[in-house]
Amino acid sequence: MTAIGQETIRTAQGARYDGLTIAFHWITAIVVIFQFASAQIWPLLERGTPARTGVIQSHLTLGVLLSAVILLRLVWRICFGRRHPVRLPLGQRLVANVVHGLLYALLITQVALGYLLGWSSGKPIAVFGVPSISPLYVIAGENRHMIGELHDTVAWIIIGLAVAHAAAALFHHHVLRDGVLRSMTGLAPKRVGHDGRP
Numbered sequence: 522m523t524a525i526g527q528e529t530i531r532t533a534q535g536a537r538y539d540g541l542t543i544a545f546h547w548i549t550a551i552v553v554i555f556q557f558a559s560a561q562i563w564p565l566l567e568r569g570t571p572a573r574t575g576v577i578q579s580h581l582t583l584g585v586l587l588s589a590v591i592l593l594r595l596v597w598r599i600c601f602g603r604r605h606p607v608r609l610p611l612g613q614r615l616v617a618n619v620v621h622g623l624l625y626a627l628l629i630t631q632v633a634l635g636y637l638l639g640w641s642s643g644k645p646i647a648v649f650g651v652p653s654i655s656p657l658y659v660i661a662g663e664n665r666h667m668i669g670e671l672h673d674t675v676a677w678i679i680i681g682l683a684v685a686h687a688a689a690a691l692f693h694h695h696v697l698r699d700g701v702l703r704s705m706t707g708l709a710p711k712r713v714g715h716d717g718r719p
């Protein structure tokens with residue numbers, strides 16, 4: 522391979538998303554996993570107990586945090602963020618764009634459904650147990666169940682897609698070795714010798 526060819530690969534493998542994009546990505550991932558896990562845990566706890574109320578309150582508090590993170594993340598991505606630092610073949614880039622677009626769309630939908638569900642009682646959504654975000658819109662009581670079902674279905678779709686997305690990232694890292702995962706971890710790339718070997 523020519524020196525220029527090697528330089529291109531090295532530059533591509535060392536490319537990183539900017540720090541704020543990386544922070545937003547991992548905060549989103551951790552909170553989404555917490556949201557899903559918490560919703561599997563509270564039905565196992567007895568109604569009216571402090572433990573159950575505490576888990577539901579955490580879901581609401583982190584839900585509000587998640588909505589702020591997603592909003593800031595989108596503004597940052599559209600206005601300032603560094604995009605697609607690793608150059609990939611067209612097919613892989615297309616699939617990645619579709620999956621990432623779907624993840625963003627599902628997250629926005631889920632946040633909207635979460636707020637509708639929270640407001641369906643007519644009361645403000647509580648942050649750290651303090652009623653904080655007053656209803657902008659209250660759905661009719663008979664639709665609450667349907668919104669809850671939708672919120673549950675979208676949760677499973679997000680988790681399924683996120684698992685496939687994480688598996689793809691690990692495939693890039695361990696099999697294709699193209700620096701895609703490193704671009705989102707912020708970790709330094711492995712040093713490459715002149716012969717292209719690590």
Ligand code: HEM
Nearest residue numbers: 553556557560584585631632635636638639669670673676
């Ligand atoms: C990706 C993020 C989220 C996931 C994966 C998620 C997941 C879930 C799931 C699986 C349920 C149980 C639904 C059912 O069985 O009917 C639930 C309930 C709920 N979620 Fe979320 N949620 C997320 C974000 C949010 C947000 C942003 C809010 C609002 C701020 C929210 C508010 C609620 C409320 C109010 C309930 C009903 C709680 C109750 O039964 O008292 N969620 N969520």
Ligand code: HEM
Nearest residue numbers: 550553554598605617621624625683687690691701702705
């Ligand atoms: C619920 C969990 C997750 C969600 C919702 C999520 C969402 C996203 C989204 C929306 C993007 C696109 C970023 C952009 O272009 O603005 C992205 C990129 C990325 N994610 Fe995740 N992610 C999650 C978990 C993970 C995990 C567990 C891994 C690693 C094992 C991972 C690795 C990556 C990588 C490497 C990229 C950059 C891909 C590229 O540039 O082609 N993600 N993620």
